[in-house]
Amino acid sequence: MSTGEAFGRTIQLFLVDGKPTGLRKASIHGWTGVLFVSGASAFGDLTARDEVDRTGVYILSGPDLDTAGSTRVYIGSGNSVSDRIKQSALKRDFWETAITVTTSDDDMSKGHAEYLEARLIEQTAKAGRVTLDNGTHPDTSRRRLPEADIANMEQFLANLRIILPVIGLDMLKPQPKAVTHTAQPVEERTTGEVQFEIRHKSGVKATAVEEEGEFIVLEGSEVLTGTGYVQHDTATATKERLLAEGVLVPMEGTQEPAKMRFTRPWSFTSPSAAAAVVLDRHSNGRLEWKVKGASQSYHDWQQAQAAKQEAAE
Template sequence: MGKTVTTYLIDGDPKGTQYAFIRNTTCQMFVVPRSNLSYLNTQEKLQKPAFYILLGEDEATKPQAYIGETENFRERVKDHDSKKAFWQKALIFVSKDADMTKADVQYLEHKAIVEAKKTNAFILSDNKQTPKVPNLPEYQQDSMDEFFEYVKFLAAFSGCTIFEVSQPKAEHLFYTKGRGSEAKGFYSSNGFTVLKGSVIATKTAPSFNWKEKRESMLKEYVANDGDKLILSSDKTFSSVSTAASFCLGRSANGWTEWKDEDGNTLDSVYRKQLE
């Protein structure tokens, strides 16, 4: 089913301050860069209970995030601004038509941390503990569950994949083998996703031009199983070739390295489908 998302670029910059909401829903998302926190002074909604995510992407192989809730984001963010160095922007979620309660946003925080840890796509070093579920009436839990689905949609709409779990279609699985690697994954609009459980090459070819970054990624995404390296969570790459190179530990053309169970290359299935 299609959705209509209304987005307003407050300063005319697609990467700047903005807000968005889905038509016929109460969930509203504000995207506020750290460089424009003064905007918070103009929005009464951001001085009331809110669920939020702080995002940063510079310092680690995985992007980093902090998930929180507050009764007044404008006041809460002052502490984050002085104590948390990693983040560059905040996603703030509020009710467009009616105010949420403290218990409501605590419930959203609990669900968000559980799901973000499950996807394992972001570093959550400041969310060491998963908060307890607040005591909400059943009807209110149902309402917040629905609200959280809109949160996930709007977060993805803004480019934040912290809650995304890609679902492969069996007929679109592709495989690559070599240098001790036996990996599988699938191609989608997000890029190429290498699936959890794939065996990754232990060594990197001497001529490989992003050896250090690959070694950092191995520390974040791979677990040792005897003499094998096993991918511990799904990992999506924007480039099919980067995905293949990561798995094989050498330079690779992903369009020809990834093949389905019938031996068809990714190139023949996707890039030549219009010929």
């Protein structure tokens, strides 16, 4: 393995009561960090764990009741995570998932936990993927720790970036440059990326790129609305959110079915999720999206890429 090449990690996920919906314990091989994850039904099992009655941080997450299709999180810390998370959970009715982060050797100090809490809040706000329920954003520069301790906590944070998406909470991942670098023309910020398009018989045109595993519909793309087709609840919630946040705006002068337009890029979890919003119906995005200027579908393009990679190995 060459220097700088990505290497694999072993993530251990233990179902405490043998049920996938019950209390779960997660860790990375060789790391002292220990995470417990529970829903409301297993919350008592979570707070009863000895490993949770330690200094650390915690996260409460659930649907954002103010924004359809969005997630809201609260991040906190305490000398006894068990006590603090119980207090926080009683004050918040949005949460559906509780996550605690402590260490197997009980070696995290109050200063470490407060630094980690501040950095988690800072990085979550910067990523902009969820709504923060925290009223204040602690200043990490005021968390005075020795240089070596800061380095250790930054490595701890790096491991959380790896393990949190595995347990279903991707709140720290930076947005793709196609979303964030909007001051640059589309051609510049998507250099090297293959562009895909939908050209529908209704006249709707949409353009997208795939970056870091995310499917991003670019600004200026058009969307059908009011077609009367049955929509999946997720697609409906996503469209409501995009309208509420001004990402989608109605296009004046359009005939039935009406159209809307993306005012800025938006990242979707899959080509199908993007196509469902663009076409206002259930859609197989792997077939609907075509390589721009060609007839090759996203599916065929992906298969061709896989064949090239296999031939190169």
